[in-house]
Amino acid sequence: MKTPPPELTARLIAVSDQLDGTDFDVTIDAVAKLVDVPRATLYYYFSGKEDLIAFFLNAKFSLVRDAIATAAATDGTVSDRLARTMTTILHGLSEHPPLCTKLPIAVKRAGMMDDVMANADRVLITPIRELLIEGRATGEFAIPDINLAATALMGALSFVGMMHLTISGRLDADRVAEDLVPMLVNGLRTRN
Numbered sequence: 001m002k003t004p005p006p007e008l009t010a011r012l013i014a015v016s017d018q019l020d021g022t023d024f025d026v027t028i029d030a031v032a033k034l035v036d037v038p039r040a041t042l043y044y045y046f047s048g049k050e051d052l053i054a055f056f057l058n059a060k061f062s063l064v065r066d067a068i069a070t071a072a073a074t075d076g077t078v079s080d081r082l083a084r085t086m087t088t089i090l091h092g093l094s095e096h097p098p099l100c101t102k103l104p105i106a107v108k109r110a111g112m113m114d115d116v117m118a119n120a121d122r123v124l125i126t127p128i129r130e131l132l133i134e135g136r137a138t139g140e141f142a143i144p145d146i147n148l149a150a151t152a153l154m155g156a157l158s159f160v161g162m163m164h165l166t167i168s169g170r171l172d173a174d175r176v177a178e179d180l181v182p183m184l185v186n187g188l189r190t191r192n
Helices: 006-018 028-035 039-045 049-072 078-095 103-107 114-138 146-167 173-186
Strands: none
Touching: 006 028, 006 049, 028 039, 028 049, 049 078, 049 114, 078 114, 078 146, 078 173, 114 146, 146 173
């Protein structure tokens, strides 16, 4: 995949939420019509549908990356920072539903999602993992397997987000975070 110019990138991102088939069931032709460019233009930048889907998902990650990194780097205890980070992730899922509703389906497509999964790990799971490492080092968290815990936390956030978006069509990130985040953080704490 070649990187499209900024103007085309902006136009593609602007229409991405209109592509709400249950499994990103889009065609190059349909996207070309939405962004009002010849389909040959899209084929110049994307080898096909899978490249385009990867582009859309990676664009969504880019939109939430800085907010998540900022939440993880704020002042406070590791527990406080982890709670803020998870709440920020829920906000990202709420603002960009394809990150939890379409990513799991798209990942099933063979051979197309290595870079998307690497981006998901870098943007969503790495900040959690780093906080868990810090929390274990300070004795705040008792976690035998950091990677398992980070994946489980992200899985919980994603699944709860997906359930809310699928059932009610919306995710009230603050309301969900109020109930879910303390349960998750408290489950990590060292017991005396």
